[in-house]
Amino acid sequence: MELDSEGRMVVRPLLTDLYQATMALGYWRAGRACEAAEFELFFRHCPFGGSFALTAGLQDCVRFLRAFRLRDADLQFLASVLPPDTDPAFFEHLRALDCSGVTVRALPEGSLAFPGVPLLQVSGPLLLVQLLETPLLCLISYASLVATNAARLRLIAGPDKKLLEMGLRRAQGPDGGFTASIYSYLGGFDSSSNTLAGQLRGVPVAGTLAHSFVTSFSGSEVPPDPMLAPASSQGPTVDLPASVNLWLKRVCVSLGLEEREPHPGERAAFVAYALAFPRAFQGLLDSYSVRRSGLPNFLAVALALGELGYRAVGVRLDSGDLLQQAKEIRGIFRTVGAQFQVPWLESVPIAVSNNIDEKELARLAQKGSEVNVIGIGTNVVTCPKQPSMGCVYKLVSVGGQPRIKLTEDPEKQTLPGSKAAFRFLGPDVVATGPTAVGRRAPTQGWTGTEGLASGGPGAPRTVSQPRWSHCCDSTCNRDSETLPPLDESRSFAQRSLSRLGPAHKQLQSPAVYPVALSEKLRALVDSLSARGPL
C-alpha cells in the first residue's frame, strides 16, 4: 500500500458514501460512465452567521486526487456489497480509474468565498467525478470552517494579541485535530500546540507545561544536577534551588506572604523546568493558588535566573477571571521589577487559557488588557457555534449540457452550467461588487461573463470596474508541492480580509456581500426553469 508523506491513507477512495458506488454502477450500466461532467462545490450560507468564509483544504484535495486508485481489497469489498451478479467488467472499469482526466479549478487557498460561488469546479468523466464527491466535501468543508472560525477570532483579538491553537485533545478525532491546527494558522492564529502540524506542515509550535508536571513534584525531590551556568557562560555555576530559596524569602517579604505559604512542590517543579529551559522559563501559576503560591514561586525562580543573565519568557493562567488576574500580575511584576531593579520583569508575557470563546476573547482583547497570549482549544477546533460548513457538490453540466435541480424547496435549487466567477475590487475593498455567479441577487449593470474578464488587473481601480481575481486552475496532475506554501496562503488570507469592507467583517448581523448572476446565466436559469418546479 502506498503511503504519502503524511501517512494519511485514511483519505482513500472508499472513504466515501456507499451511494457513490451504487450510482457508479448505475452510470456504468447506462453506458454513461465516461460522459463529460462538471460538479461545483459551494456553500449556501456563510458559517457562524457571518458574511464571508475563507477557503482551505486544497492541498489535501490535490493529495487525495493524485493518490486516487481503487485497489484489490477495495474492489473486493465493493463486490461484497453490490449485487452478486454485477458484471465483472464494472470492477475492471473501477480498477483502471485514476484522476489524470480530472480537472479541478479552485479558489486559491485562503481566498474569501461567498454563498453560491464555487470553491471547486471539478470536471471529468461522470462516474469518476461523482465518486470524488464525498472525500472532496469532507476535505474542503472542515478546513474552510476552521479557517473561517480562526479568522473571526483574529478579527476579535486584533492584530497584536498572540493566538495559540491548543485544541488537539478536544478535536473530533486525530485528523480533526491535525486539520484544525493547520487551518487555524491559515486563518490567522500565530501558533499551535500540535507538534505534528509543526513537523509536517511547518506550523509554528508553542507550549509550556501542564498542571500534572507541577503536581508531580512534592518538594522533596533532589535534582541530580542542581548547578546552572550563567547565560554568558562566563563565571561560576550556581546551585539554582539554593538561589531560588534565597529569592523566595525576599519575594515573600515584598508580597507580604509567609515563606511557608508557596507550595514547595510547585517550586521544585519550576526549578526543574528552569534547569531544563533556562532561556525559556515559563510558569503555570494556578496549580494551587496564583497569588499565594504560583506567583511567588515564579518570581523566586525568575529572579534567580535573572541573576545569571536569563530572562523568563512567560507565565500562564488556566482558571479564574483571566483579565483581572492578568492586571494584578502585571502590577506585581512592575512593583517587584522596580524593587529589585529588574526592568524586564514588567513586560514578561502573560498567557491565558480556559475555554475561551468569542465573547471572552473580546473581553480579553479589550483596551488596557494586560493579556499577551491567548490559548484557544475547543472553541477554535470544534467550531461549536456551527460545527459543520454545509458545503454541497452539485452537478452543473453533463455531456456539455447544463443541468439544474429544480426541487420544490427553492433553497436547494442549483445554478446550471459551467461558470466563471469574477470579483470586483475597488481601491481598498473587495466587498462591493457582484461576482458572475450567485443566487437571486440583482444584476448590477453588467451584461455577461466574457466581457468582464477583459477588465484585467490593469483596469481602473474603481468599485464598478471588473477585475480578474482569485480564480486559477489546479489540475490533479500538478503536484501539491506547486501549491503556495502555508505561510503564503496565510498572508494571502490576511490581505484579502484586510480589503473586505468593515460592514462585511462585522461578526454579528453583518452586511450581506452581494453576489449576482450575469445576464447570460440568469437567462439560462430562466429557460431551464420555465417548467417551474414541475
Next chain:
Amino acid sequence: MELDSEGRMVVRPLLTDLYQATMALGYWRAGRACEAAEFELFFRHCPFGGSFALTAGLQDCVRFLRAFRLRDADLQFLASVLPPDTDPAFFEHLRALDCSGVTVRALPEGSLAFPGVPLLQVSGPLLLVQLLETPLLCLISYASLVATNAARLRLIAGPDKKLLEMGLRRAQGPDGGFTASIYSYLGGFDSSSNTLAGQLRGVPVAGTLAHSFVTSFSGSEVPPDPMLAPASSQGPTVDLPASVNLWLKRVCVSLGLEEREPHPGERAAFVAYALAFPRAFQGLLDSYSVRRSGLPNFLAVALALGELGYRAVGVRLDSGDLLQQAKEIRGIFRTVGAQFQVPWLESVPIAVSNNIDEKELARLAQKGSEVNVIGIGTNVVTCPKQPSMGCVYKLVSVGGQPRIKLTEDPEKQTLPGSKAAFRFLGPDVVATGPTAVGRRAPTQGWTGTEGLASGGPGAPRTVSQPRWSHCCDSTCNRDSETLPPLDESRSFAQRSLSRLGPAHKQLQSPAVYPVALSEKLRALVDSLSARGPL
C-alpha cells in the same frame, strides 16, 4: 515507516501538544523520567446535559499504544524546537521508549460511564505516560462523544426505526467521519453510508442514490441494454423502459396526473438504477416534485419490476415536511397497491433525511409515523449540541504517593491515588448505587474499597448489593484483536443502556446518577486537602 492495517499513521507520537515534549525534558532533567506514575482519564460532566455517557475508542488507543515509537524524523523535529544545547542522552531516552511497560485499565468498550469515574487508568514511567496524554484524550473523547450522541438518538427513535449514519461529508475531517461511522454504530445506529467503516470495521453499510444521479439524466438517454430477465430467470427478457412507459400511463390515471408531468429525466434515472439493481431498486423522490414526478416515476418503475417478480426496496425523501409526506406516500402506496393487486407495495420502506436533529427525530418517531428509515448526518457526526466531550487526564499518583490538584477553582480539583470503581446493580437497573470513586456525593452506607469487590457477580441482585462489573485490564501487550469485536461492544452498550433507570435516561433534565467516594478515598482527599486550596 510502519503502517497499521488502517493506515492511520497520523495517530503517532508527535500528534501531541508540544508541552508534553517540554515536560518530558523537564522530568528527564530532574531525574524522574522513570518514576512510577498513574494518570486517570475521565470527564467532569456528562455530555449534552444528559446523565450518562458511553465509552468508546479503546481499540484505537490500544492500536496507538502498540505502535508507539519515536522515529528519527520525530526526534529531529523535537530537537529543532527544544533548546539547542539539550543533552543528546535525552533524545536517546526518547528513542528507546515503547509502551511495553505501560498498563491501561479501561472500562470495556460500550460501558456506561459517569462523571469522575475513570475511563482509562494509565500507569507506567512518568515521562512516558505523560507523553500519552494528548493522543489518548483525542482518541477516547470524540469516540465516546459520538457513541453517546448516537445512544441518545436511538433512545428517541425507539427500537423499531432504522437509523442510518450518513455524515461523512459533514464531519470534522476524514478521520472525524471515519470515527463517527464506527462509534455511532456502537451507540445504536443500524448502518452507515461510510464504505471505509464497512471495509475496515465491519459496520453495515447502506446507500441509494443522490440527486445528481437523477438530474444527470435528461430523458433522451438510451440504455445500451434495456432488457431485463425475470427474477426467477424463467421466461423471456423484457424491455424495461418500454414496460415502464406503459405503467406510467396507468399510474398517472390512478393519481389524476397528466402523463407529461413526471420528469422524463428522473424516470430515465430510475430505469437506469433499476437495470443495475433490479433486486434493490429504490427511488429518491424529490429531485423535482414528489407528488407530480418522483412518486409516479417510482411507481411506474416499481410496478414494471413487480411484473418481473422484483420488489422495490424503498423510497427516500430529502426535503420538505418528511412526516406529512411519508403519510401521504404510504396512503398512495396502499391505494395503488390495492388497485393493481400488488400487496407488497404498501409496506415499501420510506427513508427520510434532511438535517434531522433530536427534536425532528422525536417528531418522525412519533406513534403512527409512516417513516421507516431515518438518515442522520451533521447532527450525529458533529454533535452540535456539544461538539467536545471535555475529557481530562490527570495525575493521581507518582512514586507510589497519591497526588491531588487543589486549585482555587473547585471544579478543577482532582481525586488522588490509584483507585477501583465499582458499580451496584439491582435486578433491572444499573442506576441506583454509588461507585467507589466520584465527586462530592455522599457515602451511602458502605465503608471501603476492598470489601466491595467480594460481592462478585453472584451476589444477591438487590439494588444495594455491590457487584463487580465493567472493570478489566487491557495492557498494550494484548493485541487489539483480543478486544471484543464491534458488534459485541454494540450489544453490550445496548444491554447496559436497557438496564439504566428511566429517570437517568431522560434526555432533558435527567436524574443525576449518584457517584460516591469510599470512606477511605474521602479520608485521603481530606488529609491531602487539609492545607486548603494551598
